[in-house]
Amino acid sequence: xxxxxxxxxxxxxxxxxxxxxxxxxxASRRLGLRMRRSWQxxxxxxPPLIFSIIFLYWPMYGLILAFKNYNxxxxxxxxxxxxxxxxxxxxxSYLFWPVxxxxxxxxxxxxxxxxxxxxxxxxxxxxxxxQRFKKTVQLITYAPYFISTxxxxxxxxxxxxxxTGVVNRPxxxxxxxxxxxxxxxxxxxxxxxxxAWQTLGYxxxxxxAALAGVDPELHEAARVDGASILRRIWHIDLPGIxxxxxxxxxxxxxxxxxxxxxxxxxxxxxNNLSVSQVLDTYSFQIAFQSQIPQYSYATAIGLFxxxxxxxxxxxxxxxxxxxxxxxxx
Amino acid sequence: xxxxxxxxxxxxxxxxxSVLTVFTLMVLYPMIYVxxxxxxxxxxxxxxxxxxxxxxxxVDAYRTIMESPNLLIGFANSAVYTIGGALLGTAxxxxxxxxxxxxxxxxxxxxxxxxxxxxLVSAGIVPTYIVVRQLGLLDxxxxxxxxxxxxxxxxxxxxxxxxxxxxxxxxEAAKVDGADDFRFFFRIAIPLSKPIIAVNLLFYxxxxxxxxxxxxxxxxxxxxxxxxxxxxxxxxxxxxxxxxIGGGDVAELLKRRELFDKLKYAMIVVAMIPPLIAYPFVxxxxxxxxxxxxxx
Numbered sequence: 085x086x087x088x089x090x091x092x093x094x095x096x097x098x099x100x101x102x103x104x105x106x107x108x109x110x111a112s113r114r115l116g117l118r119m120r121r122s123w124q125x126x127x128x129x130x131p132p133l134i135f136s137i138i139f140l141y142w143p144m145y146g147l148i149l150a151f152k153n154y155n156x157x158x159x160x161x162x163x164x165x166x167x168x169x170x171x172x173x174x175x176x177s178y179l180f181w182p183v184x185x186x187x188x189x190x191x192x193x194x195x196x197x198x199x200x201x202x203x204x205x206x207x208x209x210x211x212x213x214x215q216r217f218k219k220t221v222q223l224i225t226y227a228p229y230f231i232s233t234x235x236x237x238x239x240x241x242x243x244x245x246x247x248t249g250v251v252n253r254p255x256x257x258x259x260x261x262x263x264x265x266x267x268x269x270x271x272x273x274x275x276x277x278x279x280a281w282q283t284l285g286y287x288x289x290x291x292x293a294a295l296a297g298v299d300p301e302l303h304e305a306a307r308v309d310g311a312s313i314l315r316r317i318w319h320i321d322l323p324g325i326x327x328x329x330x331x332x333x334x335x336x337x338x339x340x341x342x343x344x345x346x347x348x349x350x351x352x353x354x355n356n357l358s359v360s361q362v363l364d365t366y367s368f369q370i371a372f373q374s375q376i377p378q379y380s381y382a383t384a385i386g387l388f389x390x391x392x393x394x395x396x397x398x399x400x401x402x403x404x405x406x407x408x409x410x411x412x413x
Numbered sequence: 414x415x416x417x418x419x420x421x422x423x424x425x426x427x428x429x430x431s432v433l434t435v436f437t438l439m440v441l442y443p444m445i446y447v448x449x450x451x452x453x454x455x456x457x458x459x460x461x462x463x464x465x466x467x468x469x470x471x472v473d474a475y476r477t478i479m480e481s482p483n484l485l486i487g488f489a490n491s492a493v494y495t496i497g498g499a500l501l502g503t504a505x506x507x508x509x510x511x512x513x514x515x516x517x518x519x520x521x522x523x524x525x526x527x528x529x530x531x532x533l534v535s536a537g538i539v540p541t542y543i544v545v546r547q548l549g550l551l552d553x554x555x556x557x558x559x560x561x562x563x564x565x566x567x568x569x570x571x572x573x574x575x576x577x578x579x580x581x582x583x584x585e586a587a588k589v590d591g592a593d594d595f596r597f598f599f600r601i602a603i604p605l606s607k608p609i610i611a612v613n614l615l616f617y618x619x620x621x622x623x624x625x626x627x628x629x630x631x632x633x634x635x636x637x638x639x640x641x642x643x644x645x646x647x648x649x650x651x652x653x654x655x656x657x658i659g660g661g662d663v664a665e666l667l668k669r670r671e672l673f674d675k676l677k678y679a680m681i682v683v684a685m686i687p688p689l690i691a692y693p694f695v696x697x698x699x700x701x702x703x704x705x706x707x708x709x
Contacts, residue, residue, distance in 0.1 A: 115519055118517070118519045119519045119520075122515075122517065122518055122519060122594070124593055124594035124595050124598075125512045125515060125518050125594050126512075127595075128508050128511065128512045128594070128595075128598060129508065129509065129512040129513070129524065131504070131505055131508055132505045132506075132508050132509035132528070132563060132568070133509075133524075133527070135505055135559075135562065135563055136527065136528060136531065136563070138544070138548070139541070139544070139559060139560050139561070139562070140531035140536070141531070142544050143536030143537070143540035143541040143543075143544050144531065144534060144536045144540070145540075146536060146539075146540030146541075146543055146544060147536055147537070147540055149539070149540060149543070154543075159547060160540075160543065160547075205436070208429050208432060208433055209433070211425075211429065212429065212430075212433075213426075217430070217433075220437070221433050221436075221437050223693065223696075224437050224440055224441055225436070225437060225440050226692070226696070227440070227444070227689055227692065228440060228444075229692075230619055230623075230688040230689060230691075230692040231623075231685055231688065231689070232622070232623030232624075232625070232641050232684060232685075232688070233623070233625075234623075234625050234641040234642075234644050234645050234648075234684065235623075235641075235644070235681050235684050235685045237645075237648070238644060238645075238648050238677065238680075238681045238684075239443050239447060239681065241648055242447070242450075242648075242674070242677060242678065242681070243443055243446065243447075248458075248461075248674060250446060250461075250463070250464065253461055281439070281440060281443070284436075285440065312419060312421045312422055312425075313421075313422045313425045313426075314421070314425060346625075346626055350645065364538075367537065367538065367539065368538055371538070371539045371542070372542075372630070379539055379543065382539045383537070383539045383540060386536075386537030386538065386539055386540070387537070389537070390534055390535055390536070390537060393535070394533055394534055397533055
């Protein structure tokens, strides 16, 4: 063994913190040595770090525009301060409560409808005996997840069209009049159930993975004792995936303000605006679709959303740690 | 010992197979319908004759796409963005994933936190737009590819792959032979990680192919539009706009609204098929991806 290798091996051993200043000095010298020795790794890290700084951290710094009067020529740093003017403007806007309500209703509806169904799908798939049938169902039901939002919305516009859509043919034949699936009454259902079509199969994967960890001997023993399959699912499978379920449910609740922005934007039309205007689309509209772009006001709305989202995520994580003993950080 | 199914269990399996069959057919039907409609005759679509299979099969919708310069530009742009985004995203991800997977990297926790923080605090659309504008990237291809080029979730998956598949002993052995970190990364780690590189290429490729919003927000030049954005414009029109399709003969062809509907179906098919061909190849990495994706 050469000299350098000896040092590398010793350096890999984590030493407890030295109490004396002398020890600290030695530790910091060692750290400096380790960093110098790893310079090539830092060179490898450089491109992703630069990317993150420019496209993730610089925009984060740009959030201070919420407290400034943005002026294109002066840039983010040079623009004059405006205090909390735009934040107050948003709180006092007549659209504040409708937009908050739309965001929450859409997300809670989606959560209530789309959280339990993948569990059911996973339980059904898991109890199948034919592996070929299982594989086929999985291959087909995963597929829509990889279809673009534009294509999904295109399918909705074409297939559910009140005049030419194939879905409205039997509806018209039975009830006499077609249904406008993008009207204010139907928008939420269309949004949520098209989401079900697109994501159910994919969302079941994580529960299938958890079910694969359930001990098959439990099933064998219960079967010998004469337990029916429904009882075995209820008493063996469900408790087996309960920790994952609770963790996912809590973490999903941390996402309550994050609606599928692109899909809502594509499905939006003047008729359904009263229910489809969510925080993201409202901010987008103010910045890019009004006659005078109000970047600062739009940023203030975005900042409001980011702050509430962060609080929700941290709360959810704290709850997940307490209840399910699992967490992200 | 073989235990016979009880009547209740048999009933369960009948219900199970029925439910799954119906669900699978419901997932499949819209995709089949769109494909069938795109191959049907314009008259059959207008008369509501298409339900499952093509009626009066023709390929003239696809011929129209092939003959329309603007639609072809969209296709070519999407190809450029897909290849560019896949290469750039994969390069950034592999670099970040490998370096942060090394146990001997000082400050590796700080580095991981640095990558993770933006997933918790999103800057939002407006500040990102302003940054892209200050960089002078508006109306360039870079504006479509660069923002969102690297996904932190892919970095985590890649990092896990390296931790599991490139053991510490291998690094130590290579160091004994005199290899430095660069040499080890390019000569040993990269060749060992072909599977995860392929998965990254496919993931980023699919994301870019499916993307429309960056192009919509950052560019106004029709020559930079990807296919998805062309499709979006097409869908938002209820009548034919000859300028959109381009070419005099094509405009003549499209005078009838029915053919326009058919063209929309054909464009949906063209935009939909590539990811559907690519995704079975990344399927075995779904569990990890879904796990991390749903934990974001």
